[in-house]
Amino acid sequence: MQTHSTRRAAQGGAGRPHRVLASVAVAALALTLLAGCGDLDLTNPNNPTQEATVTSPEGLMALGVGLQNRAATNIGNFIYTAGLISDESAAISTALVNVRDAEVGTVTPGAGLVSDLWNSSYRTIKTANDIIQNAYGVTTLSPGTRSGLVSIAYLFKAEAISDLTQAFQRVPINTLGTETPTFVDRATALTYAIALLDSAQKTYTDTAPSAQFTSSVLSQGFNVPNTIQAYRARIERMRNNDAAAVTAANLVGRTVFSRLSHTDQAVNRVFNLSTTGSTGALPRDSVRLQAPTGYGPLVAYHITASATVVGFNQPVDAYTRFSVRTAPTPLYYPDEPLLIKAEALARQNLLAEAQAALDSVRTDCGGNVADDPNACLTPIAGALTQAQIIDSVYTIRRYELFATGLRWEDARRRGLVGKGSVAKRCWLPYSIGERNANPSNVPADPEGIDAPAFPAPCGVATTP
Numbered sequence: 058m059q060t061h062s063t064r065r066a067a068q069g070g071a072g073r074p075h076r077v078l079a080s081v082a083v084a085a086l087a088l089t090l091l092a093g094c095g096d097l098d099l100t101n102p103n104n105p106t107q108e109a110t111v112t113s114p115e116g117l118m119a120l121g122v123g124l125q126n127r128a129a130t131n132i133g134n135f136i137y138t139a140g141l142i143s144d145e146s147a148a149i150s151t152a153l154v155n156v157r158d159a160e161v162g163t164v165t166p167g168a169g170l171v172s173d174l175w176n177s178s179y180r181t182i183k184t185a186n187d188i189i190q191n192a193y194g195v196t197t198l199s200p201g202t203r204s205g206l207v208s209i210a211y212l213f214k215a216e217a218i219s220d221l222t223q224a225f226q227r228v229p230i231n232t233l234g235t236e237t238p239t240f241v242d243r244a245t246a247l248t249y250a251i252a253l254l255d256s257a258q259k260t261y262t263d264t265a266p267s268a269q270f271t272s273s274v275l276s277q278g279f280n281v282p283n284t285i286q287a288y289r290a291r292i293e294r295m296r297n298n299d300a301a302a303v304t305a306a307n308l309v310g311r312t313v314f315s316r317l318s319h320t321d322q323a324v325n326r327v328f329n330l331s332t333t334g335s336t337g338a339l340p341r342d343s344v345r346l347q348a349p350t351g352y353g354p355l356v357a358y359h360i361t362a363s364a365t366v367v368g369f370n371q372p373v374d375a376y377t378r379f380s381v382r383t384a385p386t387p388l389y390y391p392d393e394p395l396l397i398k399a400e401a402l403a404r405q406n407l408l409a410e411a412q413a414a415l416d417s418v419r420t421d422c423g424g425n426v427a428d429d430p431n432a433c434l435t436p437i438a439g440a441l442t443q444a445q446i447i448d449s450v451y452t453i454r455r456y457e458l459f460a461t462g463l464r465w466e467d468a469r470r471r472g473l474v475g476k477g478s479v480a481k482r483c484w485l486p487y488s489i490g491e492r493n494a495n496p497s498n499v500p501a502d503p504e505g506i507d508a509p510a511f512p513a514p515c516g517v518a519t520t521p
Contacts (some may be wrong), residue, residue: 102442111191114198121206121274124184129317129386130214131177132462133326135220137461138170141338143480145459148369149337156336157369162481162508165499166489167338173487174224178217179232185214186233201267204260205274208281211257212288215250216388219292222246223466226484226503226516237495243517247296254289261285278316278385283309287389290397295466297518299401306394314426316385325386327379327460338365339373348456351434355456358430378460391426392418392457396450403446404521411446412437418453430457447520472519475511482508483515 110116143158148157155168164171188210189328192203221228222243229238230249241249242500261281273282290305305482319325330336340360348356363375378384395418402411415437422433432453441449451467458464486502504513 066105080125103346111187112195114202115125116193117188117192117195117198117206118202118270118274120139120184120188121209121270124181124188124209124213125276125279125317125321126318127181127184128216129179130326131174131181131220132168132317132386132388133330134174134177135224135462136327136460137330137336137338138174138224138485139465140168140460141439142482142485143464143468145340145344146331146338146342147371147373149334149339149373150367150369151334152369153335154335155441156338160338160370163478163506164482164485165506166486166492166502171485172488172490174220174485175491178221181217182214184234185210185217189214190233199267199269200264202270202274202387205266205270205281208257208261208266208285209275211253211260212285215253215257215288215292217296218246218250219288220254220462221252222295223462224485225487227500229498237498239498240500242360244296250292251289251296254285254292258282258285275317276316278314279318279388280310280313280315283313284388287315287394290394291389291463294397294401297404299404299453301396302401306398309391311391311395311425313393314429315388317388318385319383321382324382325384327376327386328382328384331376331379334411339363339368339375341368342372342374344455344459345374350451352432352456353457355430356454359459368479376460387461390458390461392421393461393463396454396457400447400450400520401482403443403450406443407441408440408446412441413447415446415453418457432457443521469515469517470520472512474515475513476507477510478511478513483513483517 112122114255137146138159141148141156142162142164147160153169155165157169158164159170188206192198192207192210195203198206218228218230227240227242228246229240230246230282232238266275266281286305286308290302290309293299293305303431331339342362344362345356347361357377359378361375361377361378361380363373366373366375396412399411399418402408402414419432419434420436421431423431437449452470454467455464465480467476468474469483471479473479476481482504484503486504486506487499492499
């Protein structure tokens with residue numbers, strides 16, 4: 058698919074995984090690809106052609122590096138956009154007017170935060186498709202390297218679709234061989250994302266990834282099998298498939314913190330966006346000031362109090378986790394699967410088990426994973442009702458999972474969307490570039506430019 062997103066010439070602010078490639082040829086090719094446009098079929102004689110890229114082991118390995126780069130960019134764009142739409146972040150005083158407007162729910166189809174998220178998602182999908190379509194045709198590629206490449210291609214294609222469904226009411230999923238794809242509803246897209254994760258898991262399990270893939274392609278800190286299950290748990294939660302969410306959550310190792318790395322040259326996307334004057338958006342100080350008693354460690358993990366950075370509509374603090382250029386991009390935080398499990402068990406009225414899962418997050422104080430958020434709270438005294446457990450899960454999700462973009466979906470699930478609420482909008486308008494390129498298939502925008510009145514009917518099932 059060559060949508061408007063893949064025809065754009067610049068990738069913009071991408072972060073290449075911090076992994077030194079074993080082959081100088083692969084490294085040079087990867088850098089060329091990452092600097093290029095979404096099509097990857099440039100006519101510049103100094104650049105590799107699309108055919109050369111996908112018909113050699115070096116080219117496919119370079120695409121694997123580029124795929125992780127594009128995924129990190131996409132995740133950063135999602136964090137940034139969802140933070141502005143929800144009650145997590147706010148524009149700094151030098152930000153452009155469309156950034157200032159977004160934090161109060163006013164978003165136009167031409168806003169950069171719309172096109173950036175749309176474009177980076179489909180760039181990720183295009184690169185994943187290039188790997189999936191061509192990896193099995195390169196006979197000189199070792200089976201284990203092929204397995205690793207195809208696994209992460211399926212995984213990040215699922216991730217991109219998952220992020221899209223949290224921002225747009227309908228999205229294209231069948232994008233191969235057409236510039237005018239049809240759009241599908243949220244349920245169809247999420248079912249497809251689960252099928253992609255199934256393919257990622259089977260590919261990874263059937264043939265163990267090679268040492269070449271691990272050392273030359275895989276970003277440091279990126280754990281593929283645990284990320285597959287964590288994303289499965291996340292998506293099954295979005296589908297309200299409680300039993301499947303618990304099953305997937307139970308398969309995520311508690312000692313794993315899966316991340317994508319960055320360098321001084323390949324900068325973390327959230328850092329880049331938050332510290333750039335025209336796009337600058339930082340944590341609202343209300344997040345810190347509204348934290349319940351005892352939540353200090355969680356707040357300090359993500360947010361640093363600041364009186365020197367001025368917000369436009371309200372005061373802002375500084376990021377702690379994204380305060381440096383090389384900050385890794387979390388693929389998920391280690392306690393997210395447990396919080397998914399706690400909510401899903403509570404929704405099935407398995408209250409004792411749900412409370413135990415919740416307590417395991419509350420009492421985590423650094424004993425499982427280094428450098429992850431730790432609540433360091435005491436266990437809950439007494440047995441909670443279903444409603445109390447779910448309320449407690451959402452309270453701790455706000456701080457454990459701060460700046461992941463998931464706050465927006467949480468607001469939809471709780472019916473807290475509309476002007477002045479937790480999230481200002483149900484959905485973004487569709488990118489004006491995509492509408493111009495695919496006018497027959499892009500749906501009507503589901504909401505107006507301004508924030509809808511509270512409570513906005515998002516068409517998503519809410520929790521008890």
